[in-house]
Amino acid sequence: MSKEPKVKAVKKKQDPVDIVMSVVTYIVYSFFAFVCVYPFYYIFINTISNNDLSARGKVTFIPIDIHFTNYVNVSNIPSLMDAFRISVSRTVIGTILTVFASAFLGYMFTKETMWHRKLWYRLVVATMYFNAGIIPFFITMKNIGLYNSFWVYILPTVVSPFYIVLCKTFVESVPAELTDAAMLDGAGTIKTFTAVIIPVIKPILATVAIFSAVAQWNSFQDTLLLVSDTKLFTLQFTLYQYINQASSLKALVNSSTSAASLAASLAHAATATSIRMTVTIVVVFPILLVYPIFQRYFVKGIMIGAVKG
Amino acid sequence: MNKKKLRGYREFLYVLPFIILVLIFAYYPLYGWRYAFYDYKPPKTLSECAFTGLKWFHYMIDNDTKRKQLFQVLLNTFGISGLSMLFSWFPMMFAVFLNEIKCKPYQKFVQTVTTLPNFISWVLVYSIAFCVFNSTGVVNTLLQDAGLIDKPVMFLQSSEHVWFKMWLWLTWKNAGWAAIMYIAAITGIDEELIDAAKVDGANRWKTIWHITIPSILPTYFVLLFLNLANFLSNGMEQFFVFQNSFNKNYIQVLDLYVYNLAMGSGGYSLATAIGILKSVVSIVLLCVLNKVSKATRGEGFI
Amino acid sequence: MKLKKVVSLLVASTMIMATLAGCGSSAGGAAPAASDSAASTDSSAASDTAAADTSTDAASGDTMEIEVYDAAANYQGLQTGWFDKVVKDRFNIDLNIIAPQVAGDAIYQTRTSAGNLGDIVLLDSVDFADCVKAGLIKDITADLPNYPNLNGYMDQIKVYNSGLEGNNGEIYGIPTQMMNTSPIEYSQDVIYSSPLLRWDLYKEIGAPDIKDLDGLVDVLGQIQAAHPTNDAGDPAYAVSLWPDWDGNDNMMGIANVVQLTTWYGEKIKDSAILKADGKTFVPLTDKTASYYKMLKFLNKLYKAGLVDPDSGTQDWNAACAKMSSGQVYMFWYSWQVGFWNSQERLDNGTAMIFVPVADQNYYADADAYYGSGRVFGVGSGVDDAKYQKIMEFLDWYASPEGLEFQHAGIKDFNYTVGADGKFTAINDNALMDNLPVPEEYGGAGYNDGNNQINEWIVSANAINPNTGETYAKDYWASWKESTKTQMKQEWADKFGAAEPAEWMKKNNKLVISPNVAVTLISDTADISVIRNQCEETLEDYSWQMIFADSDAAFDSMWDEMTATMDGNGYQDLYAFDCEKWQPQIDAKNALLK
Structure with missing residues (x-):
């Protein structure tokens, strides 16, 4: 203004x-x-x-x-609404938790005083560079009871090193006087975080929110591997397998012994590209709708002076 | 003194729950790395499989043919990663100049639509590429109508400039998306600094050069270093959809090579072994880069 | 003030989320709002209800959910629609299908490593044998004789199970697509791969006799010269190939080429080629064998300008579009005609049909008397109640009633029953056009509600004891009558046989490979990696050879390829594969004696 x-x-x-x-x-x-x-x-x-x-x-x-038959066909996929609900839930909950964890850890890891700070920070960052493989991951998830649980969508991504690095870099650019002033006023670590840091780093939080929301929204690999309960299927997964249904016909062809009936089912499935395209539009549309909410945080510059004063 | 220590412990307690999550989801499953030392093949259990020591670690270099293949694969990996490092400033500059656009609705529009390609899966990207570049596609038709060529050019089949073309696709798909981070960083610049510069009579170019870029450079460096440490991983989806028998020699990057090699259950041990090697290389690189960063910029990035 | 906004946004979205989770009627139990402990048990809920309801009649009580790990399915999730109603009405079960074809290899690796594949398991026989060894499959020896329909196939089931390594008469698996004819007969009208040409265009150039492959190139050249485009003006070619099917189907090489080798009676068995005598193996890289011959044939077509230039880069969808718009003049898979041969085109004579090449000798797999290579089993982790349900279901699945549903569809929707008890097809576009199914049969589209297990214990071509005809409509007298055409008549007059397979048998041009039940050994980790690498090399060079500009370039590429493959361990692979397939060959030859 x-x-x-x-x-x-x-x-x-x-x-x-x-x-x-x-x-x-x-x-x-x-x-x-x-x-x-x-x-x-x-x-x-x-x-x-x-x-x-x-x-x-x-x-x-x-x-x-x-x-509009393509859209009608997609909308006729059974239990699409349930899948939509699951997708929205995981996106909202997952994003909130990830943003919070990234901001908090990004802030905490700037604290020189923390006991073995560097060790913990490096421990977290290093996870970007390795991957245990799917079999031990699957067995771990099963052992801790996340197989066929909604939380399998949320917990593994709460601590995301990349976002933490982004947040930490941003927090470091915040002038030290700002936090020092709060500390002098008697605010504790948590209070400083909520009252001073969060308002200042909002642009990067919006970024993390977009990134993690889109990642949550688009993810289907976790459903594929770790969820067989159809009630927990996500929208992306439901659509993904709808696409695959149309394209994984090679095996069908190689295994079937009745040529005539096979020919009929193949011809039915031959419009895979249209289906894929329709699904893309359907999936991207909700993202575009919520985009402006995040964008608001980009066009307004931060007035550090205003926060200070 | 003692108080400070106590504070240090308290701060550690705050992050402890998150550290535990990391330990469970990222570190505990690492016990699975031992699969690399066996001839593992599901559904057998590990104890039923033969222990083979380091066999899979030198599998890819145990004869001339394989060494030659691996050399070419690494060359491709270096080439494609190198290109993207070389142009890693692109999303940053994209964001900087986007920020200079005065007409806000237009700015918002550009910012939104340039992220669109990020949402199109590689499989679909290839379908579109095929429609546009096939022998009867738009590009060939236009070129033929203009009399520039008389036989259709097989763009997707050619083995020339593969790295560059792959870089172009990647930039098209990711630049707008990656720019978001820099846009956020720019928004974080204290407006008072910019206003002060303007009052001093700096034109926009000078403002960019002296204020905007230096302010977002830390973000750029951190991202660059993080990516550098990861240069052996190019991902494979993009290369998987664009590969064909004619360009494979130049498009097969390490991730794709391992995927092609280790397909099916029998390749699990090999894939794990390569994964371990990649992790080791990355972590070592990370440490080296951190030293470099300390020496040049006066601070480490991790 | 801004902070407040953020907080209120968070609160608002959390509330939305909670509402969403709460109002979902079916999502209730497992929805995010529910405690996490409830969701961590995947099978206990199902087994509780199962214990209460062990009788077959599906009166009340909760529906039992059965997980079907299904290597044939290309759909993952619950069975819906009319087939769901059929199954639910009889057994009160839900079929929850896990499809590795959708989910990828990883799901096989992870689920087996965790020790539980599913309640019903359908696997390729090699994997099945591995899983039996790993203790993932239940021994059903004691109970099988109690199920009359399955018992009817006891001979075949026993033969299959005796082939499992270290087996002492236990029964684990039930083969699929079994026939009740004989293992050395071929009873279909067309074979899987043979040259198929447009009848009208072939007649237009004078319907010449084709002597050999060069003759075929010549005929195709004439057709394409006369019709360089389809009716809509798009460029048309004699052949159009697609690369995205390459790899991983027990036959090394380009997917489009491996089937062509059967035109000379030879069959690719992994990295080896089985010669037409059915006894000798030669390496795939042998220049006298048919893989080389057929590659050369495609290269000849290319040099004559008869190969679609996009062949090396297009995907299967693009190729399908060309097939269905008449841009391709030669097919070689029997199913390809599905994209072109509509009833209308059959009537006006523009359809695709087999045209013999004189020097060819076609290979075909005999009726799958002992099964088609996939196997049903029961997961070792099921409890008694579930086990009983599964066996009842499988027994019904092999019963005439179950098979009529699987192969012919719904009575009075897909077929009517005449006074003589024989079936007549109606709504024969139900699958293709996904016709809406009446509510009383379960509603939704026919294709959507079709049996998603996608594999059958008994073949569609087996004889239904209720009608004396096959289960599938293709060989019903009524169907044959209604699909008779002028074109078929012309074809029959010219070649002196009613159907392609009949012509082949009559002229002694059909090598029928007997059906046997031999379980092959599975790859070791080493062999599996070598296989992948050799396959890659072979495919890459093969494509380049098809597009080679001269014979010299073609041959030098072939030599380079052979050398590279040897460097990747091809000789070990070939030795392994010969040993792997030998038992099957022996069994086949034993049957022929």
Whole structure:
């Protein structure tokens, strides 16, 4: 609110360098935006065009024979709503916990006073670089009772080293006076964290939130391996296997002995690409809807002075 | 003195629950690394399998043919990782200049749409690439109509500039997404600094050079170093969908090579052995880079 | 103030989440809001209810959930729709299908390492034998004789189980797609792979007799020259290949080429080729064997401009689109006709049909009397109540009633029963068009509700004792009558036989490989890695050879390939594979005597 007049004041005395830069920036970004939008547009028009034409690559700029059967088919997948609920739950809970843990650990690991701080920090960061393999991971999960449990979606990703590093780097850029002042006022570690740190590092928290929300939303590998209870299937998993159903026909072909009935079922499944495209649109759409919420934290600059004062 | 120590312990207690999570989910399963020392093949239990020592660790270099293959694979891995390191400043500059766009709705629009490719799975990316670049696709049709070529060019089949093309695809898919981190970092810059510079008469270029970039450089360096330590892992999905028999010699990176080699149950031990080697390389690199960082920037990044 | 906003956002979203979790009717029990301890037990809930309800009649009580680990399924999750209703009405069970084809290899590795694959297990026979050894499969010897339908196949079941290593008469597995004919007969009309050409185009160029592969190249060349595009103006080619099916099916080499070797009576057995005599093995890399011959044939087509230039990069979906839009002039898999041969095209004579090449001698696997290579079993972890349910279900699954549902569909929806008791098909597009099923039969689309187990204990071509005809409609008298066409008549007149397989038998051009039940040894860890690497090398070079510009380039690539494969351990692999397949070959030859 208070910034507006200042920006206008600056605008008046525009430098020629600034103008050239503006023009170039606009051109370059418009080009990049086009390159990114077009494939998506391409996917979209193919989902509403005649499936035969789209399979043959005939739909490139304008939709042909518009229809919505692909969307109807996807919406007819059984228990889609239940899967949607699970996906939303895991995304919301998972994101909240991950953001909290990343912010808190990112802050705590800047504390020089912590007992063996470096050791613990390195212990966490190192996990980015190794992977035990799926068999021991699976057995571990089963042993601690996370197999077929909702928490298998949440707990393993709560501590994510990459996000912690991001947060820590950001916290380090916060002027030390800020926290020192709070400490002097008698605020404890937790109080400083909630009252001083969180408001200042909001942009990076928004970033972590987007990253982890999208990762949660898109994840299906964990369902694949660790969940056989159909009530816990996520939206992504349900859609994933719907796609795979259409494309894993090789084995079907190699094993079946009745050619005629096989031929019929193959022809039915031959529109896998349209299905895949439709699923992409269906999955990305909710993400785009919640995007603006996060974006609000990017366009407003932080006024550290304001926090200080 | 004693109080400080006590505080140190208390701070440790705060992070302890999280450390325990890490120990359970990341460290405890590492007992599975012992599978690398056996001829393990499910559904047998490990005790029924023969102990083979370091066999799988030198499996890929135990004769000339394999050594030659591995050499080419490592070359590809270095090439493709190297390209992305070389251009790792791209998302940062993308964010910096995006931030300079005055028209906020346009800025938001660009920021949103450039993340779109991130959501398209590689499988689907390939389908689109195939539609656009096949022998009767848009590109070939345009080129033929313009009289530039008379036979369709087999873009996806060619083995030329594979690394560069792969880098282009990756940048297209990830740049907008990776830029989010830098956009956040830019937002974190104290506005008073910028306003002060503007009052001093700095043009935008100067503001960028003297304030914006130095402020987000720490983020850049940390990310760069983290990625450098991970240079042996390129992921495999992208290369898996784009590979074909004609370009495989240049597209087969380590992750894809191991995947192709260790497919099926019998390859589990080999895949684990390579995984261990990769981890060791990464951790060693991480330590070295941390030393480098300390020597050059005066502080380590981990 | 801003902090408050964040907190309120968090609170709000948590509430939304809680509401969502709470209101889900079916999600209730296992939803996130429920305590984590409830969810950690996957089978105990099911077994509690099972104990209460051991009788077959599905009156009341909770439905028992049966996990089916299913190597044939390409759907993961609960069976739904009409087949679910059929099963639920009879047994009050839910089939929860775990599909490694959807989930990938990893699920086999992890589930076996944890000691429990599923309640019903369907595996390829090699894996099945491994799992029996690892104690994952239940011994069903004592109970099998109590189930009359399964008992009817006791001979075959016994033969299969006696082949398991170290077996002393116990029974673990039930083979799939068993037939009640004989193991040396071939009773279908078409074989899996043979040259199929467009009848109208073949006639247009004068329907010449084709002597050999060169003749075939020539015929295809003439067809393509006359029709360089399909009716819509898209470029058309004699053949269009796709690479994404390559690998992993007991036959090394490009998936599109390995089947072509059967045109000369030879069959690829992993890294070896079984010659037409059914006795001798030669290495796949032998220049006199059919893999080389067929690659060369494709290369000839390429040099004549008859191969779709996108063959090396397109995926199967793109290839399918071309097949169904008439951009391909030669098919070689019998199922490919599904993309083109509509009833309309059969009527107007533009369909694809087998055209013999004089010097060829076709290979076909005999009726799967002893089963098709996959095996049903019961998981060793099931409790008694569940075990009984499973056996009842499997028995029904092999019964005429169960088979009619599996192979012919729903009475009065997919077929009607005539006064003579024979079936007549109706709604024959039910599967293809996913026709809505009436509510009384379970509702939803027909294909959506189709049997997702996707594998059968008894073959569709077995004879139904209720009708005296096959279970599947393809060989019903009524179906044959309704699909008679002018084109078929022309074909029959020209070649002097009613069906392709009949022509082959008549002219002594069919090598029928007997069906036997021999369990092959599984790969060691070493061999499995060598196999992958050799396969990679073979496929990469093969594709490049198809696109080679000259014979010299072709041959030099072949030599380079052989050398590389040897470097990767091909000789060990070949020795291993000969030993692996020898017992099967011996058994086949014993049957023929």
